[in-house]
Amino acid sequence: MTKTEYAITATGLIKSFGSNHVLQGIDLKIKRGTMFALLGPNGAGKTTTVKILSTLLKADAGTVTIEGLDVCDDADKVRSIIGLTGQSAAVDELLTGRENLVMMGRLYRLTKDSAKARAQELLEDFDLVKAAERPVKTYSGGMRRRLDLAVSLIATPPIIFLDEPTTGLDPRSRLAMWAIINNLKARGTTILLTTQYLEEADQLADRIIVIDGGKVIAEGTASELKSKVGKDRLELNFNDKKSLQAAKVALGSAVVDSNEVEYSVTTVINETNSDVKQALESLSNAQINLKSLSVHQPTLDDVFLTLTGKQKAVETTGEEE
Amino acid sequence: MAVELVFDKRPKWLLNLNDGLIMIARSARHIVRNTDQLAGTFFQPIMFLVLFATVFGGAISQALPEGTTYLEFLMAGIIIQTVAFGSTTTAIAVCNDLQKGIMDRFRSLPMSNLAVLTGHVISDLFRNGLSTAVMVVTGLVIGFRTSASVLDWLAIIGLIALFTLTFSWVAAIMGVLAKSVEGVQWLSFILVFPLTFASTAFVPEEGMNRGLRLFAANQPITHVIEAVRALILGTPIGNHGWLAVIWCVGILIVAVPLASILFKRRSTQ
Numbered sequence: 001m002t003k004t005e006y007a008i009t010a011t012g013l014i015k016s017f018g019s020n021h022v023l024q025g026i027d028l029k030i031k032r033g034t035m036f037a038l039l040g041p042n043g044a045g046k047t048t049t050v051k052i053l054s055t056l057l058k059a060d061a062g063t064v065t066i067e068g069l070d071v072c073d074d075a076d077k078v079r080s081i082i083g084l085t086g087q088s089a090a091v092d093e094l095l096t097g098r099e100n101l102v103m104m105g106r107l108y109r110l111t112k113d114s115a116k117a118r119a120q121e122l123l124e125d126f127d128l129v130k131a132a133e134r135p136v137k138t139y140s141g142g143m144r145r146r147l148d149l150a151v152s153l154i155a156t157p158p159i160i161f162l163d164e165p166t167t168g169l170d171p172r173s174r175l176a177m178w179a180i181i182n183n184l185k186a187r188g189t190t191i192l193l194t195t196q197y198l199e200e201a202d203q204l205a206d207r208i209i210v211i212d213g214g215k216v217i218a219e220g221t222a223s224e225l226k227s228k229v230g231k232d233r234l235e236l237n238f239n240d241k242k243s244l245q246a247a248k249v250a251l252g253s254a255v256v257d258s259n260e261v262e263y264s265v266t267t268v269i270n271e272t273n274s275d276v277k278q279a280l281e282s283l284s285n286a287q288i289n290l291k292s293l294s295v296h297q298p299t300l301d302d303v304f305l306t307l308t309g310k311q312k313a314v315e316t317t318g319e320e321e
Numbered sequence: 322m323a324v325e326l327v328f329d330k331r332p333k334w335l336l337n338l339n340d341g342l343i344m345i346a347r348s349a350r351h352i353v354r355n356t357d358q359l360a361g362t363f364f365q366p367i368m369f370l371v372l373f374a375t376v377f378g379g380a381i382s383q384a385l386p387e388g389t390t391y392l393e394f395l396m397a398g399i400i401i402q403t404v405a406f407g408s409t410t411t412a413i414a415v416c417n418d419l420q421k422g423i424m425d426r427f428r429s430l431p432m433s434n435l436a437v438l439t440g441h442v443i444s445d446l447f448r449n450g451l452s453t454a455v456m457v458v459t460g461l462v463i464g465f466r467t468s469a470s471v472l473d474w475l476a477i478i479g480l481i482a483l484f485t486l487t488f489s490w491v492a493a494i495m496g497v498l499a500k501s502v503e504g505v506q507w508l509s510f511i512l513v514f515p516l517t518f519a520s521t522a523f524v525p526e527e528g529m530n531r532g533l534r535l536f537a538a539n540q541p542i543t544h545v546i547e548a549v550r551a552l553i554l555g556t557p558i559g560n561h562g563w564l565a566v567i568w569c570v571g572i573l574i575v576a577v578p579l580a581s582i583l584f585k586r587r588s589t590q
Binding site: 051054055056076077079080082083084086087088089090091092094095099103104106107108109110111113114117118120121135151152155156 | 324325326327328329336339340343346347350351354355421422423424425426427428429430431432
């Protein structure tokens with residue numbers, strides 16, 4: 001087995017459920033030790049992809065290798081190096097948090113002592129010590145997710161699949177989950193995360209692929225994806241119509257949009273430092289008073305809406321040039 | 322990471338066996354913690370036994386052979402009926418697992434997936450053993466007496482255990498096939514009700530019409546009941562003993578692999 005720099009590779013994944021063509025040729029490569037986000041709306045095929053990568057589902061066509069192992073031929077070996085946290089918390093409601101951890105540890109083929117010691121460590125890491133002896137059915141949503149993630153880490157697998165780990169969590173629990181996930185990444189774990197939150201992919205992932213309708217529609221880093229949609233924009237606000245008109249003259253062709261009601265103009269900036277400085281100098285030379293200014297980067301929401309074609313009043317001013 | 326992980330390096334078949342034990346422990350905990358169900362395990366047999374014995378006792382005892390009380394006659398039937406109905410819980414447990422995310426978890430582990438079914442089936446054996454014990458004690462309290470020897474009792478326990486195991490595997494199949502817990506209840510109702518009532522569980526076959534009698538006399542549950550009954554009453558066991566064993570083993574030979582195949586197929590959907 002030759003080790004490449006990729007922990008996970010998938011080529012040409014196709015999967016249909018009856019006439020529902022869920023995946024129509026997904027390719028992805030995930031470098032070892034990086035976090036990769038699979039971004040897409042509901043029904044895009046995220047969960048199906050994760051299920052195929054984690055041996056739960058067989059693809060109709062295409063191949064998947066995890067650390068050089070084929071997911072179909074070497075399913076058990078693959079299972080011993082992956083951890084999966086699915087959408088619905090996969091923990092036993094009637095068992096306590098500790099019992100869940102120890103049981104799953106044993107099923108991962110850890111020895112009894114090792115499973116117990118590791119369970120204690122995870123309970124501490126995930127702030128679940130106080131609840132350790134309570135049945136899981138008494139846990140809150142956030143606690144359940146934490147336990148669920150802890151369970152998938154019981155044998156410290158080098159590869160983790162997180163299927164929408166923060167869906168349905170309140171903002172505080174979400175931040176706590178993000179911290180945990182970042183911590184995992186810092187330890188060198190390869191992570192594949194699915195999410196429908198653009199902010200989450202932006203915050204956590206090194207690389208993002210956007211899928212929709214079972215196809216990859218874009219791939220890259222967060223900033224690469226953003227630059228596909230448009231450049232940064234500078235918005236300048238003025239006190240009155242007179243200043244606005246003067247500013248339009250002073251800035252000339254740099255202006256791509258203006259708002260006569262709010263007395264604002266928008267310019268595209270290619271290089272933040274020099275372009276902003278130049279705009280301000282032009283205004284200063286023309287003795288125009290500025291009320292406020294702001295720099296807007298396209299958000300991943302813009303990216304997403306542009307790429308999936310589900311336009312929702314997205315401003316594409318930058319593209320009109 | 323502070324804790325050093327030590328993996329169990331025993332041979333694979335032993336680890337698979339160990340998975341089964343772990344899952345049995347899990348299901349056993351479910352049984353103890355599911356207090357509503359546990360209450361049913363205790364009170365249902367008491368209720369059934371007392372009600373049947375007192376309500377039907379007077380009317381049916383005239384149809385029984387000289388010297389046999391209805392309670393003595395009923396004991397075998399009601400134990401088997403309770404076990405048969407009790408197997409529904411296996412079906413529900415299997416169905417529950419399949420519907421929840423925990424099944425995906427189990428399947429993503431390097432464990433034996435069949436252990437999930439084994440766990441439910443075997444722990445059901447304990448629960449039904451408990452039910453049966455409660456029933457026998459209740460019987461003794463309300464006047465049940467038997468001439469069965471220790472050896473007879475061992476044979477009785479063996480037969481009941483074999484029957485429970487058989488029925489639980491059939492129930493596991495129902496649990497796999499059903500789409501919901503409500504579905505499980507209907508499936509088992511349709512299977513268990515006719516099989517237990519169209520048998521000699523509560524009445525001797527002599528009073529039934531010909532068609533019913535033909536069915537009742539030859540279906541597996543009747544053989545199990547008649548064998549247990551003969552051991553309790555000290556009457557000749559006839560062909561019922563070995564027929565009961567053959568039926569159970571035969572059903573097991575079909576049901577275990579079938580349940581496994583269906584389970585595997587269902588859980589990969």
